[in-house]
Amino acid sequence: MSGLPAASVEELSEQVRGPVFRPGRKGYDEERSGFQTNFRHRPAVIVGATGAADVCAAVAFAGTHGLPVAVQLTGHGLAVAAQGEGLLVSTRRMTGVEIDPQARTARIEAGVRWEQAIAQAARHGLAPLNGSAPHVGAVGYTLGGGTGLLARQYGYAADHVRGIDVVLADGTLRHVTADSDPDLFWALRGGRDNFGIATSMEVGLFPITRLYGGGLFFAAESVPEVLSAYLAWTETVPEELTSSVSLLLHPDLPVIPEPLRGRYVAHVRIAYTGDTASGERLVAPLRAIAPRLIDSVREMPYTQSGSIYNDPVFPHAYYGNNILLGAMDAAVLVKTVLDVAGPEAPAVCVIDLRHLGGALSRPPAVAGAVGNRDAEYMLRVLTPLAATDIDIARPVHRRLFEALRPWTTGRTLNFIYADEHMPDQTSFVYAPDDLRRLVELKKVYDPTNMFRYNHNIPPAD
Incomplete structure (x- = not known):
């Protein structure tokens, strides 16, 4: 246990209301495990926090014993896994949501997933700025930036x-x-868990109850044309429409819809807050590209918005990263993506290209550390490790990013995943002046770098 005495752990147990777990004891493996199964924390001790007081006691204990501290809810965006040392604060028991319909705000505790906040806000005709996957933790997603379903209309x-x-x-x-x-x-707001552990946050809500949205699925033979047409189409759409396109080989499994099973597919995802008739007109050029394997774009209540991406909800192993792209030749992007990371690549690659701009490109009313606002697209590549060994996937991803380097403007924090071969990611995430400011503030608020199991911003010397 990295020299942590059992008596000290017992003392910690007496100071918190939630459970405390040690390696080898019942509940430890379940508590440390998150959505990402390839990289998992293995700390010296885990505190299952039930509220802010437990988090305070856990962090104070860590300070007394010189332990680094990590925090985890779902573990989707695990950056660095604690291995044999440190204290992990698990926030899954902190699930309070309070809606103020008059102020149009929500107070969300650190263990809340977006699906909970969406359901609570919907009772008042409101919606939060959640991401594509409703089962992702709301606090970590938001403090990492948060590029959501309505991002072009409302920003980060x-x-x-x-x-x-x-x-x-x-x-x-x-x-x-x-x-x-x-x-x-x-x-x-952008530095996430480098400066402390957020136990709750208050966020703005928006008067949205429905969407025109869903997915258009195209077969492999149409993928080059779909990707080219999509890039041209994004130059014509209003800010009320946020979209993306993914390219992936679906496994040949019974859980996959029959039209997609075992096929390489382009999946265009649509989220539009305008009326259905306008949405039909906007999506018509995409529908005209080629026959669709599935067309699920429709009027829907906002509570069903998770169906647009239909992201997997089961824990699994994956490896990936992202880049932000400025203006570039669409033909070059299409050829590069398909040649390097297409269906013939040595590693199975899921490509996710998201249209940015709009409100994302404008400075907010209150400045935050989220950078690279001039990007026009975000390109993420992810490899499921059930299908490909990480040592095969890593060079494929590297070749793709290297080929697109001339148009790359940076990275976004929420889609950088654990990779011990690329430990320094922060220089790609923040503007140089912002990074210098963050380093100086780290020295003020966390001079010993207690909070370092993350995309770390070390304190200034």
Whole structure:
């Protein structure tokens, strides 16, 4: 247990309401396991926090014993896994959601998944700025930036945070707003868990109850044409329409819909807040490209918005990263993606190309650390490790990113996954001046780098 005495762990157990787990004990493996199964924390001790007081006690204990601290809810975006040392705070028991319909805000605790917040807000005719997967944790997603279903219309989710309750490295709880702590408020919205553990946040909600959205699925022979047409089409659509296209080989499994089973497919995803008639006109050029294997684009209540991407909900092993792209020749992008990471690549590659711009490109009312706002697209490549060994996948991803380097403007934090071969990611995420400011603030709020199991911003010397 990395030299942590059993008596000390027992003392910690007496200081918190939630359970405390040690390696080899019942519940430890379940508590440390998240959505990503290829990389998993194996800390010296885990605290299953039930509220902010437990988080305060856990962080204070870690400080006393010189332990680094990690935090995990779902583990979708695991960056660095604790191996044999440190303290892990598990927030899955912190599930409170409070809606203020008059103020159009939600107070969301650190264990809340978006599906919970969506359901609660919908009762009042409101919606949060959630991502494509409703089972992702709301707090980590938002403080990492948050490029959601309505991103082109409303911008980053982090831009609409009103306040954050955060436990700092000294174990104290602080309510942070733009007025009370402007520097820390700026850093948390984009710097995520580098400056403390957020126990709850207050976010803005929006009067949205329905969407015109869904997916268009095209067969392999149409993929080059679909990708080219999609890129041209994105130059014509209004900000109320946020979209993306994925390219993937579906496994030949009974759980996959029959038209897609065992086939390489282009999947165009649509989320439009305008009326259905306008949506039909906007999507018509895509429908005209080729026959669809499946066409699920329709009017839907916002509570069904998770069906647009239909992301997998079961834990699995994967490897991936992303780049942000500026203006480039569409023909070059199509050829590069299909030649390097298409169906004939040595590694199975899921390509996810998301249209940015719109409100994402504009500065928010209250500045935050989210950078690279001039990007026009985000390209993510992900390899399921059930299908491909990571040592085969890694060079394929590297070749793709290298080929697109001339048009790359940076990376977005939410889609950088664990990779021990690429430990320094922060220089790609933040503007140089912003990164220098973050480093200086890290020295103020976490001088010993207690919070380092993340895409780490080390304190300035």
